[in-house]
Amino acid sequence: MAKKATPSTGKTPANTLTRGHKKKARTRRQLLDAALRIYAHAGVGGLALNTLAEEAGVSNGTVYNYFRSREQVLEAVGLELAVQLSEQILTVSEAVDSGAERLSIAVRTFMNKARTDPDWTRALITVVRYAEGMRSALATYLRADLQAGRRQGDFHYAHEEMAMSMVISATLGAMNLLVEDGEVEHADRIAAEMVLQALGVPRGEAGLIAGLPLPGEGG
Amino acid sequence: MAKKATPSTGKTPANTLTRGHKKKARTRRQLLDAALRIYAHAGVGGLALNTLAEEAGVSNGTVYNYFRSREQVLEAVGLELAVQLSEQILTVSEAVDSGAERLSIAVRTFMNKARTDPDWTRALITVVRYAEGMRSALATYLRADLQAGRRQGDFHYAHEEMAMSMVISATLGAMNLLVEDGEVEHADRIAAEMVLQALGVPRGEAGLIAGLPLPGEGG
């Protein structure tokens, strides 16, 4: 979580990067971090490159050593968020087979992220609205869970695309509520329960699934 | 209201004031209509006042006879949409008492509107995202239905704000899917069914309610 540490994602061949490269990578990260922060508070339209540069602590011209245009900054931020998103999702529900449980875990994870990292969440909401491409990144993971849940007899939906749209927009809406209107007790479970029910899981069962302890929570 | 009582020209016939008012109202309407069209295609950021004036067939300066600033144009568009929204809702479910049915009718009405008037829909989606105030206009109607449905034993939700958020965002998400990704058979019923289920209506019952003929449809 340290802002400036994270010098290695674990996958980079150690000796590939010279010092110059390291510095370049760090500046790039500063820019992306700054962009996320601005997104969160000012939206897409509010990302002015001067502001971005200032927030990142570099001069305006420097931005163009890393991105060819404003458009590419937005793209890069979207990509960055998509990657972080994937990591969020993948790390959580690895060992779970039930589609319904996986979906519940995903929804609750995002809800909890909304509680603990409002900036990231606002940026995510902004980007999902702006870059339709982001939606497909989400959809990929989601579709697998929906289909699994249906095969396993838990989900009963009439139209897959509409089901996905429903899950995504409802979850984002709930995240937005959390971020903008403040705390709600057990918001994660409530959201998950509603989503499961929307997909045809009976009320009692939905409550049970949504109430399971999250993996890694030490339950 | 008028700062200057327009005593000016002298050769004004008796009904000038009326005419003036009519014309004034018409110009205002032209501006709002034009703004809606632009919103639909260019989003909030794309509403440039020069473009707006051109689209409305007036000169740029004229805009400032009706709105004090760009910000106020956006506000007015939001208000306008809210009013149209109210009309949409109120005209449909007047005679219905069941909260669940009313909600189903509302969702389906909006879904059908999305099919028949994509521009209006896109504008609505844009404005709802932009002007948080719009959400409360929606919420007013919605809350009554939710509470009625709960009283009547149909809805079982754990948190009213989250339930409202869920209904609004899921419906808007479904509308967006319709508008951007094209036709879906019975999209209105599917959406209504999912929303009802999310609120705790059992599967079979939700399907029944969502499948009722819409009032005024001549069924």
Next chain:
Amino acid sequence: MAKKATPSTGKTPANTLTRGHKKKARTRRQLLDAALRIYAHAGVGGLALNTLAEEAGVSNGTVYNYFRSREQVLEAVGLELAVQLSEQILTVSEAVDSGAERLSIAVRTFMNKARTDPDWTRALITVVRYAEGMRSALATYLRADLQAGRRQGDFHYAHEEMAMSMVISATLGAMNLLVEDGEVEHADRIAAEMVLQALGVPRGEAGLIAGLPLPGEGG
């Protein structure tokens, strides 16, 4: 010759222009005049729109009420010069039939213009170099004279395009010499004589033609 008068070129239908139009036309003229002045001293590359606006006494944004882009400013200046050029040429050699005499008159007129209006001349030279299209404006007039001179047995050139290129570049070169290196006695006649000779007019005859009094000089 007054900078700001010239309210009518004589051809504009008197009542067509409202006051607003007049003002717009005047500002446009201020911009073009300023552009010419800048061209003369700074060349094409030196025409910065901020500078242009300042020189014309308007704000930078105003430029864009008259030209869509920098490119269009340059085009407009070229066109303006071409028009002025045409007027220069047409008013002088109307009554003359001999191609050789007409050419001599043209060359000398331009040389005299170079002496009396160095700014205009520098701008012309700049524009001719930059906008190849200008060359054709010149070429149109020139070609007629060359062909007439040849028909009349005065000119003997092997290749018309090269002859035209020769006349144009030699004249512009001579104008440039005048403008940059200062006065030369009878520069106009000397230039005309050389050009005539280059086109095959014998030395004595060339001197005679180049020495004829210019029409309108009151000789």
Next chain:
Amino acid sequence: MAKKATPSTGKTPANTLTRGHKKKARTRRQLLDAALRIYAHAGVGGLALNTLAEEAGVSNGTVYNYFRSREQVLEAVGLELAVQLSEQILTVSEAVDSGAERLSIAVRTFMNKARTDPDWTRALITVVRYAEGMRSALATYLRADLQAGRRQGDFHYAHEEMAMSMVISATLGAMNLLVEDGEVEHADRIAAEMVLQALGVPRGEAGLIAGLPLPGEGG
């Protein structure tokens, strides 16, 4: 000369200094060649130092090891062209005494260069326009030939500066025609003939001189 005697790596062989010098000279040449190529295609304004560095295969910072500023690059290119120019001229008309013949040879040599090396020619034209200093390099050689031709009774010009201006601009104009508008049969002789005639050489004689075989052509 070197500020730091590059004592670095340790495994440098004896002739390192020579090699260093050679490399330095080679890099400088790469830069100048690249500059010429860019000049030819993009003009003076189009020479961006980043582009120059890339075209020369070095990094942008390296340019500043060879030139103090952009201005000095332009100067150096001018000088380089002047030197190459001198070589062009000097190698051709060494053994010729007649000023008229020498001038004819020079004009034709340049015309042929325009045919065989358009890039060099475009660069030359650009630089002559931009760097007035170049003109004097040309003038030096030219003046001698003009004066010789006059002494020998071939040339009859009224003003030496204007004669020089005429020769230079006419020749450059003809070269430009060749480079931009394509092939012309015997363009070199035609140009030389016109220039000679402009300087007072009678038509027949000018044709003869311009038609002489070029030295070194194996005639």
Next chain:
DNA sequence: AATGAATGAGCGTTCATTCAT
């Protein structure tokens, strides 16, 4: 000597806003 990341002044352009007519 070579590198290339960083700088920042300056440019072309847009656009909300004002105001004389």
Next chain:
DNA sequence: CATGAATGAACGCTCATTCAT
């Protein structure tokens, strides 16, 4: 009220130049 020319701040972007490595 309507007009539309004028304004000027702000933006995206370029590029000559510097400097630590």
